[in-house]
Amino acid sequence: METLTERTTAAVDTAVPSSAFAQAYTELSPAVLGYLRARGVDDPEAVTQDVFMALYPRMSSVTGGSAGLRTLVFSIAHARSVDFHRRQGRQPNTVQHDPAADPRVTESAEEQAIARGVGGYARELLESLSEDQREILTLRVVADMSLEDTAAVTGKTVGAVKQLQRRALTGLRNRLSKKGEGER
Numbered sequence: 001m002e003t004l005t006e007r008t009t010a011a012v013d014t015a016v017p018s019s020a021f022a023q024a025y026t027e028l029s030p031a032v033l034g035y036l037r038a039r040g041v042d043d044p045e046a047v048t049q050d051v052f053m054a055l056y057p058r059m060s061s062v063t064g065g066s067a068g069l070r071t072l073v074f075s076i077a078h079a080r081s082v083d084f085h086r087r088q089g090r091q092p093n094t095v096q097h098d099p100a101a102d103p104r105v106t107e108s109a110e111e112q113a114i115a116r117g118v119g120g121y122a123r124e125l126l127e128s129l130s131e132d133q134r135e136i137l138t139l140r141v142v143a144d145m146s147l148e149d150t151a152a153v154t155g156k157t158v159g160a161v162k163q164l165q166r167r168a169l170t171g172l173r174n175r176l177s178k179k180g181e182g183e184r
Contacts, residue, residue: 021059024069025052031143032077038126038138039081047084051076071149074139078153125172133168136161 032051036044054076062069126134132154139150140161151158 021052021056024055024059024073028070028073032073034142035074035077035138036081038134038142039085041081041084047077047080051080054080067146067149070145071152074143074145074149074153125175128175129168129171133164133171136164137168140165 029048029052033044033048036047041047051073055073058072059069062072064071126137129137135154136150139145139153140147145153147158147161150156151161154161156164
């Protein structure tokens with residue numbers, strides 16, 4: 001009969017090494033964080049942690065190497081993003097905290113850049129796209145995912161992903177050229 005110590009040792013031997021998980025976290029967490037921010041998640045840092053907490057027990061069953069791992073991570077991130085937006089739809093509207101009215105808060109470098117219009121215009125451009133186009137661009141550009149991985153995460157065909165990306169980029173190019181003409 002197998003003892004508890006033997007079962008625990010066997011379980012540890014088949015588990016994913018913590019160094020593999022740490023490497024996956026180090027390489028993918030910035031892209032996941034950027035993806036969740038672009039998707040409008042209120043607390044993207046917490047949701048990023050949740051994504052990797054959900055990944056940890058599934059790491060030993062990942063197939064496809066680093067591409068398979070990346071697809072799994074962004075599939076989890078996509079699901080968490082969808083969950084967030086569904087919860088938002090069921091909750092009553094709340095009054096947002098106004099940091100400008102709080103005397104304890106000072107502007108961060110990021111807030112200063114947004115105030116100068118660096119991030120504001122980019123966000124405005126992204127918001128001018130359809131939700132599907134925004135989703136595809138954030139996965140392809142921010143998360144640096146392949147067409148196939150993006151299709152797997154969103155549940156669309158590779159052709160649909162290509163078409164949405166092309167239309168999004170064409171729309172952004174047209175908006176940027178119109179803004180350039182308006183400044184002359």
